[in-house]
Each structure stands twice: as structure tokens, then as C-alpha cells.
Amino acid sequence: MTYDIASIRARFPALDSGVAFFDGPGGTQTPRSVIDAVAAAMAAPLSNRGRLTAGELNSDRIVIGARTALGDLLGAAPGGIVFGRSATQLTYDLARTLARTWAPGDEVVVTRLDHDANIRPWTQAAEAVGAVVRWADFDPETGELAPSDIAAVLTERTRLVAVTAASNLIGTRPPVARIAELVHAAGALLHVDGVHHTAHACVDLGPLGADTYVCSAYKFLGPHLGVLAGSPELLAELRPDKLLPSSNAVPERFELGTLPYELLAGAEAAVDFLAGLAGDDAGTGTRRERLVRSFAALEGHEDVLRGRIESGLAGIPGLTVHSRAKDRTPTLLMTFEGRDAADAYRFLAERDIAAPAASFYALEASRRIGLGDAGGLRIGLAPYNDASDVDRLIEGLARFTGA
Incomplete structure (x- = not known):
């Protein structure tokens, strides 16, 4: 079972824009086959x-x-x-x-x-x-x-x-x-x-x-x-x-x-398309069986990238990550000491990194964790994200905070 990220990325026309998309929780980009x-x-x-x-x-x-x-x-x-x-x-x-x-x-x-x-x-x-x-x-x-x-x-x-x-x-x-x-x-x-x-x-x-x-x-x-x-x-x-x-x-x-x-x-x-994410293995078995294998491969890929993000964020002072549950998706909500998360959103967007800031209609949850209706900056992974996206993100956040 493989996860060929280069092959997967080549099938998303929107990636030709050069944007690093971390806004998947709000809606993903579309592969050519779906279009x-x-x-x-x-x-x-x-x-x-x-x-x-x-x-x-x-x-x-x-x-x-x-x-x-x-x-x-x-x-x-x-x-x-x-x-x-x-x-x-x-x-x-x-x-x-x-x-x-x-x-x-x-x-x-x-x-x-x-x-x-x-x-x-x-x-x-x-x-x-x-x-x-x-x-x-x-x-x-x-x-x-x-x-x-x-x-x-x-x-x-x-x-x-x-x-x-x-x-x-x-x-x-x-x-x-x-x-x-x-x-x-x-x-x-x-x-x-x-x-x-x-x-x-x-x-x-x-x-x-x-x-x-x-x-x-x-x-x-x-x-x-x-x-x-x-x-x-x-x-x-x-x-x-x-x-x-x-x-x-x-x-x-x-x-x-x-x-x-x-x-x-x-x-x-x-x-x-999702059933084909597992690479060479994807051509055998029923579609349901291929989906099971593909999601296992996807979870492995996203876990690696999430770890890379978390390691990078750990070196940035004044940044608080509010995603702490033991079992969670590759989604990280963060705030910045003395800085508005919306400013980070704008700073990253100017550098072709899409990572929005809001409470994302989860008002009760945002209020419960002490962020009011403003929420924070949300980083969300999707099947097309790769290590270079993550490195651009970490570099952008470091520059925003002056780390």
C-alpha cells in the first residue's frame, strides 16, 4: 500500500495556482476526474x-x-x-x-x-x-x-x-x-x-x-x-x-x-478518487475494500504531516494550540499572544498560504474554550497536502510572530 503524493497532487488543477491550501475543513479543492x-x-x-x-x-x-x-x-x-x-x-x-x-x-x-x-x-x-x-x-x-x-x-x-x-x-x-x-x-x-x-x-x-x-x-x-x-x-x-x-x-x-x-x-x-488513494493496491477488490485501504493510507500520510506541523509549531513562541484531544483529525486551532488570529490569516494569505481564522460556526465550542466568537487560526490537512506545504506554513507563522 502506497501514498504517492506527487501523483495525487498532479490531479488537482487548483494546485497550479501555487497556493498551499490548509483550508480543507471548510471545503477541499477538486480533482480533475470530478470536474x-x-x-x-x-x-x-x-x-x-x-x-x-x-x-x-x-x-x-x-x-x-x-x-x-x-x-x-x-x-x-x-x-x-x-x-x-x-x-x-x-x-x-x-x-x-x-x-x-x-x-x-x-x-x-x-x-x-x-x-x-x-x-x-x-x-x-x-x-x-x-x-x-x-x-x-x-x-x-x-x-x-x-x-x-x-x-x-x-x-x-x-x-x-x-x-x-x-x-x-x-x-x-x-x-x-x-x-x-x-x-x-x-x-x-x-x-x-x-x-x-x-x-x-x-x-x-x-x-x-x-x-x-x-x-x-x-x-x-x-x-x-x-x-x-x-x-x-x-x-x-x-x-x-x-x-x-x-x-x-x-x-x-x-x-x-x-x-x-x-x-x-x-x-x-x-x-x-478516494478509493484510488492507496496507489497500486487500489485496483483490486470491491470499491468498499479499496476505500478501506485508501483511508488507511491517507490517515498515515496525514499523521506524518500533522506531526511535522506540531514539531514546527513547538518552536514558535507565543503560539497556543487548542487542539489537544488524544483522538483527533489533522486539524489544529491556534491563537497568538498579543496578536489577532485574523492578522495571521491575512499575513499568510499574502504569501499564498490559505489558513483562515474564525470560529467556523462552532460557536459553542469556541466560547467554551475561551475564544469567544472570534475563534482562532485553523490549519486543516487534505489529501493533497505535502511536506513542502507544511514547511511553507511553519516558515510563514514564524515570520508572522517574529520568531
Whole structure:
């Protein structure tokens, strides 16, 4: 199993710009194969799904292919894959639908660690039906969210727990499978925000224990598209708002209006690209098997680069790294003594290094670790980053701080 970073980088046209991209947690760059897949879908005959004309058949093929590909990526049944405009939109739709099954006094659990897209849809849906919102805290010193933090707020009235699989702000990966055991023992559902997690680790919904799981294709080299995965059996129990003549089948009943077929084609191409990251080994086995190998190779590559970043940062005085959990993605949030993180963002951008500063919609987490709404400078790795990117970053930060 290999990870040929030079070959991988050669397939990203955006890298020709000379920019070192460390903004992957906010959205990755796009490989040529994904761009070509989107273009090819739009250049071919394309119509609403059907079984007669060339355009109808093309759209149907694209939808089926994309559901199968995302099922392979997430270890989920293709029949449980729902597409939407974004993970936020899908979470709002799911929250409103599930809230119809809640009664006044029922309880919903959210965490301080999460992105607001896995907090506000649930709190607003709970408030609309008179359900109670309970908050699970995390340790602001370590960044850890422990199963005991969830257990502390579970009761016999808990109907749903929403938790992240990885913090987009500080990278923390909570032990979701252990949390799922507690949640299910309490008779509740577990919704997992996998938007940041899916880009860095192989997902398998069964062992993870998620009843529903959302992610975004543009965070793992694809187009701007949201994905929700759940068991077809669970989805069949839910009755979302829909147009009268639109399909009542699962998963179509959750997809409002005509799907963006060209983006679905791009999403399938992104999964295929990820399945090829492991090099020569990637050509054997099923796509799921190739994805497992490729993510193992990717994690090894990103671990090495993260270590290189952390070693470099250790030599820069006045810099504090707030990503401290034992299990975390290659994502580092930092602040600077006496300097504004936004100034570091601008300083690096002027040197063609993309590393933004904000709280990145993780307001609760940013406030909990003492950074208010401003947050810090976030460094996030993606499959195309290499050692030269890291060296440019460390040099840029050293110059910014005057080290």
C-alpha cells in the first residue's frame, strides 16, 4: 500500500495556482476526474429520471450510481442515502420531521462541541413542540467529549442525541460507538454530524452506531452537495413534508424537487478518487475494500504531516494550540499572544498560504474554550497536502510572530 503524493497532487488543477491550501475543513479543492464527471453529465442528454429517453436513462443511472458510491463510502445501504443541498438543510429537514414524533416534556440532547448545524436545527425543532433541550459539555482543557458527558444528561424522556463524529474547530473525535450504546440503551436515536470526520477516516455506519449520519461531498473532494445516510427501515417510518405528486418511496420522499444530477455524478467520481488513494493496491477488490485501504493510507500520510506541523509549531513562541484531544483529525486551532488570529490569516494569505481564522460556526465550542466568537487560526490537512506545504506554513507563522 502506497501514498504517492506527487501523483495525487498532479490531479488537482487548483494546485497550479501555487497556493498551499490548509483550508480543507471548510471545503477541499477538486480533482480533475470530478470536474470531468460534472461536465460529462451536463454535456450528455439529461432529463428528469425515467426509463425511456436517453436523458431519462442518464439521470436514472447517475442517481443509482451516486447512491451506490455513497453507500460504499459510508458503509450504508444505498437505499438509505438521501441527497440534499447541504448537510445543514438535511439536518433541518430531519429535525422537523422527527419533532412530529416528540411530545411536550420529551428531551433532546446536543453538545457544546458541535458545529451549530448540529445544534440549532435540533434546539429549534424541540422548542417548536415543547420538548426540552439538554446540553452535554466537554472538557475545555483537553477538548475531550467522553461517554460520561452524554450519560450525565440522558433520561427516560430522551428521544434523540445529536453529536459530532469530529469537531470541525479543534478536531476532537468523540468515541461515537460507545456513546451510541448509551443512547440506544436509553431508547433514543443517535444523529451524527460526520461532515468533518468523513474526509479523514473510513466510515462504517453499523459499528459506528449512528441511526442517521450527515456529510458534505465538498469536504471530501466532491461538489457542493449534502448527504444523509440512515437505515431504509428507519426512513420508512418517517413522514417528511413533500409535494403530493412526488414519490413516496424511500429515499426519494426526503428529496425535495429535482436532484442536481451533475453534482451527483461528481460525488460518485469523488468517491472513486478516494478509493484510488492507496496507489497500486487500489485496483483490486470491491470499491468498499479499496476505500478501506485508501483511508488507511491517507490517515498515515496525514499523521506524518500533522506531526511535522506540531514539531514546527513547538518552536514558535507565543503560539497556543487548542487542539489537544488524544483522538483527533489533522486539524489544529491556534491563537497568538498579543496578536489577532485574523492578522495571521491575512499575513499568510499574502504569501499564498490559505489558513483562515474564525470560529467556523462552532460557536459553542469556541466560547467554551475561551475564544469567544472570534475563534482562532485553523490549519486543516487534505489529501493533497505535502511536506513542502507544511514547511511553507511553519516558515510563514514564524515570520508572522517574529520568531
